[in-house]
Amino acid sequence: MSRQRLRWPLTAAAALALAIGVAACGGGDNVGGGASENAPTAQGGPVKGDLTISNWIGYVDPGPNGTIPSFEKASGVNVDYNEDVNDNVVFFNRLKPLLDQGNSGGRSLFVVTDWMAKRMYDLGYLQQLNHDDLKTVFDNILPQLEQSSTDPDRKFSVPWQGGQTGIFVDTSKAPEIRSVSDLFDPKYKGQVTMLTEMRDTVPLVLQSMGINPDDATKDDWLAAIDKLRQARDSGQIRKFTGNEYTEDLTQGNIVAALGWSGDGSLIANKNAEWRRPTDGCDLFFDQAVIPVGAPNTAAALAFLNFAYTPENAAKITDYVQYVTPVNGVRPILEKTDPKVASDPKIFPTEQEIAPCSGDPDPPGSPQDVADVEAAFQEVVAG
Amino acid sequence: MGDTDRSQTRGIARGGAPSRLRRRLLPYGLLTPGVLWLVLFFVVPMYFMAEMSLRSGVPNTPEGFTFSWQFSNYPDALAGRGEQIVRTFFYAGSATIIALLIAYPLAYAIAIKVNPRWRLPLLFAVIAPFFTTYLIRTVAWETILADDSPIVSILKTLHVIPQDGRLLATSGAVIAGLTYNFLPFMVLPIYASLERIDTSLIEAGKDLYASARQAFLRVTLPLTMPGVVAGVLLTFIPASGDYINAEFLGGANNTMIGNKIQSTYLQESNYPKAAALSFLMMAAVLTVVFIYIRMAGTEAFVGEDEEAE
Numbered sequence: 001m002s003r004q005r006l007r008w009p010l011t012a013a014a015a016l017a018l019a020i021g022v023a024a025c026g027g028g029d030n031v032g033g034g035a036s037e038n039a040p041t042a043q044g045g046p047v048k049g050d051l052t053i054s055n056w057i058g059y060v061d062p063g064p065n066g067t068i069p070s071f072e073k074a075s076g077v078n079v080d081y082n083e084d085v086n087d088n089v090v091f092f093n094r095l096k097p098l099l100d101q102g103n104s105g106g107r108s109l110f111v112v113t114d115w116m117a118k119r120m121y122d123l124g125y126l127q128q129l130n131h132d133d134l135k136t137v138f139d140n141i142l143p144q145l146e147q148s149s150t151d152p153d154r155k156f157s158v159p160w161q162g163g164q165t166g167i168f169v170d171t172s173k174a175p176e177i178r179s180v181s182d183l184f185d186p187k188y189k190g191q192v193t194m195l196t197e198m199r200d201t202v203p204l205v206l207q208s209m210g211i212n213p214d215d216a217t218k219d220d221w222l223a224a225i226d227k228l229r230q231a232r233d234s235g236q237i238r239k240f241t242g243n244e245y246t247e248d249l250t251q252g253n254i255v256a257a258l259g260w261s262g263d264g265s266l267i268a269n270k271n272a273e274w275r276r277p278t279d280g281c282d283l284f285f286d287q288a289v290i291p292v293g294a295p296n297t298a299a300a301l302a303f304l305n306f307a308y309t310p311e312n313a314a315k316i317t318d319y320v321q322y323v324t325p326v327n328g329v330r331p332i333l334e335k336t337d338p339k340v341a342s343d344p345k346i347f348p349t350e351q352e353i354a355p356c357s358g359d360p361d362p363p364g365s366p367q368d369v370a371d372v373e374a375a376f377q378e379v380v381a382g
Numbered sequence: 383m384g385d386t387d388r389s390q391t392r393g394i395a396r397g398g399a400p401s402r403l404r405r406r407l408l409p410y411g412l413l414t415p416g417v418l419w420l421v422l423f424f425v426v427p428m429y430f431m432a433e434m435s436l437r438s439g440v441p442n443t444p445e446g447f448t449f450s451w452q453f454s455n456y457p458d459a460l461a462g463r464g465e466q467i468v469r470t471f472f473y474a475g476s477a478t479i480i481a482l483l484i485a486y487p488l489a490y491a492i493a494i495k496v497n498p499r500w501r502l503p504l505l506f507a508v509i510a511p512f513f514t515t516y517l518i519r520t521v522a523w524e525t526i527l528a529d530d531s532p533i534v535s536i537l538k539t540l541h542v543i544p545q546d547g548r549l550l551a552t553s554g555a556v557i558a559g560l561t562y563n564f565l566p567f568m569v570l571p572i573y574a575s576l577e578r579i580d581t582s583l584i585e586a587g588k589d590l591y592a593s594a595r596q597a598f599l600r601v602t603l604p605l606t607m608p609g610v611v612a613g614v615l616l617t618f619i620p621a622s623g624d625y626i627n628a629e630f631l632g633g634a635n636n637t638m639i640g641n642k643i644q645s646t647y648l649q650e651s652n653y654p655k656a657a658a659l660s661f662l663m664m665a666a667v668l669t670v671v672f673i674y675i676r677m678a679g680t681e682a683f684v685g686e687d688e689e690a691e
Contacts, residue, residue, distance in 0.1 A: 087648075089648060089649050089651065090648045090649075092651075093647065093648050093651055096651075100446075119442055122444075123442070123443075123444055124444060190548070190551075190633075196649075232634040232635060233635070235635065237634050238551050238633050238634065239551055239632075239633050239634050240634055244630075247524065251524070251525065251528040251529065251530065251531075252528070252529060252530045253528055253529045253530075253548075253550060253551075365440075366440045366441070366442055366443045367440045369442070370440055370441045370442070370650065370651075370652065373441070373649065373650050374650050374652065377642075377645045377646065377649050377650050378462070379634075380634075380645065380649075381637050381641045381642045381644075381645035381646075381649075382465075382466045382469075382635075382637035382638075382641060382642055
């Protein structure tokens with residue numbers, strides 16, 4: 001739900017950890033990193049012992065009957081569940097010094113967005129998955145998620161939850177806003193915010209310019225970023241935010257914001273409404289992955305199987321209100337919580353999500369990606 | 383027993399060799415913990431930062447960054463940064479000046495004017511905000527300065543800010559936040575130096591026909607300069623490196639160098655560029671501080687000479 005709420009304290013902690021990590025390993029020489037083809041395969045086997053998981057805030061149902069305690073009861077595994085992923089890149093940079101040495105910091109499972117999962121895999125930081133150990137997962141996964149552009153054979157990632165990036169509109173102030181292009185209308189100068197996550201913001205701007213992000217060139221990305229720069233310089237964009245935009249909407253500081261479909265519950269403003277932009281669509285999936293050096297991978301695999309039974313997945317969806325990757329959840333929710341079952345944000349139709357881009361990486365070599373990233377950060381952080 | 387006794391006596395004996403040695407070693411002994419701490423947590427990381435700032439490579443590749451005396455990281459890190467650097471020092475400088483204007487009268491009142499019985503509670507009130515974390519206090523300001531907040535409505539009614547104006551996400555909000563957050567660092571040193579003043583000196587000045595204003599300018603103010611200089615440094619240096627206030631209270635056009643350094647590290651993953659930028663920032667702050675100390679005079683900085691002896 002709140003994908004970035006605690007970002008800043010963690011950023012500081014991450015910077016510190018990074019400094020220490022850099023100092024400790026003489027500046028991040030890549031010891032454990034290497035070619036991804038040599039990645040070890042996560043071992044299945046008897047399920048017992050301890051399991052440490054890192055996930056985004058509010059991404060599992062809490063409470064004594066929640067998924068985690070239920071799994072503990074069913075499996076006898078003792079779970080240490082941490083909500084310490086608040087930003088893909090920050091989380092990555094915090095762990096990198098450890099992962100370089102083939103150490104996961106005790107974690108056996110964590111959840112990052114698909115492009116980040118691919119980046120980690122390409123750097124040799126993730127273990128491969130044997131589908132025989134994930135029978136429940138692959139029996140129940142939505143057919144369209146069996147392949148993914150970032151992981152065609154599901155070699156290293158299992159979808160955890162998905163969501164859509166779109167526009168939150170304060171309908172009492174600007175009910176007419178329906179597209180990303182509308183956000184650039186001078187009428188709303190200083191009253192719109194965009195996201196600091198480049199792969200959310202830029203693909204939506206590209207689509208508003210009539211460019212399909214999946215075919216976009218580096219120059220297209222830079223053109224979209226330049227459009228953002230002009231809007232920043234003119235004062236059109238008030239701020240680039242993590243999910244602090246929910247606060248700005250609550251306070252009534254803005255009329256519209258780019259935001260994530262599951263964040264509605266964080267906004268204490270009954271006029272705030274999430275809309276899929278008429279000129280674009282972004283559907284991302286956060287992926288559960290098993291890092292190198294992960295202890296007790298058997299328990300991690302068992303946990304994923306557990307979360308993929310439709311009954312458990314329905315409980316998670318009912319709470320987190322994001323898009324589930326599991327088949328058979330909707331019929332269950334139709335009985336238990338019809339409101340959620342009929343929510344198009346949570347159960348979008350195939351038609352609605354067909355044109356969606358999926359938080360793509362910019363095209364080209366790592367240098368090209370770094371150039372685009374630098375250009376975007378130039379707009380966001382000055 | 384006898385041996386121990388004798389050696390103790392010798393140790394205590396005036397001018398005895400071991401005593402002189404011990405006395406000579408004592409300062410080093412006192413310095414050791416501080417020096418070790420600084421070496422471990424300042425010098426060593428600085429070395430790795432310096433080394434990192436001269437590496438080259440592409441972010442997020444298996445090869446990572448390799449050391450290659452890449453001095454061009456420095457000009458690269460600075461390219462296009464001019465406006466942001468000026469903005470950073472403008473924000474930090476404004477916050478320092480405003481904090482000084484608020485802190486001096488406040489410290490003066492607490493140390494000299496109020497009933498001594500009130501000193502402790504007032505000082506406590508100055509320090510009290512520290513019991514809440516910095517981050518939470520800054521986030522609270524978001525609510526105080528929100529567009530629909532009472533403060534903004536009042537200022538609009540008074541035509542201090544235009545009808546379509548705002549406070550949050552402006553330079554003013556960032557400067558206000560910096561001022562607020564670092565104010566105690568300005569108050570405490572000034573209070574400490576005011577509190578030490580022998581008030582009979584002020585009375586003596588008045589006996590010599592100084593007006594209240596003259597007595598203040600010629601006696602009180604010069605005597606408290608060490609406190610003022612310390613307060614200015616304690617406010618200006620952290621304010622220049624701050625990025626939390628700009629992040630929460632500023633808008634897209636109010637970012638400071640600290641925001642850029644953190645995004646270069648944690649978003650771009652370009653460690654060499656971020657390290658180079660950190661060093662340049664440190665050099666810039668040191669230069670400003672050095673010029674300031676030169677202007678203020680080292681006496682004001684380290685205290686009067688006769689006190690040192």
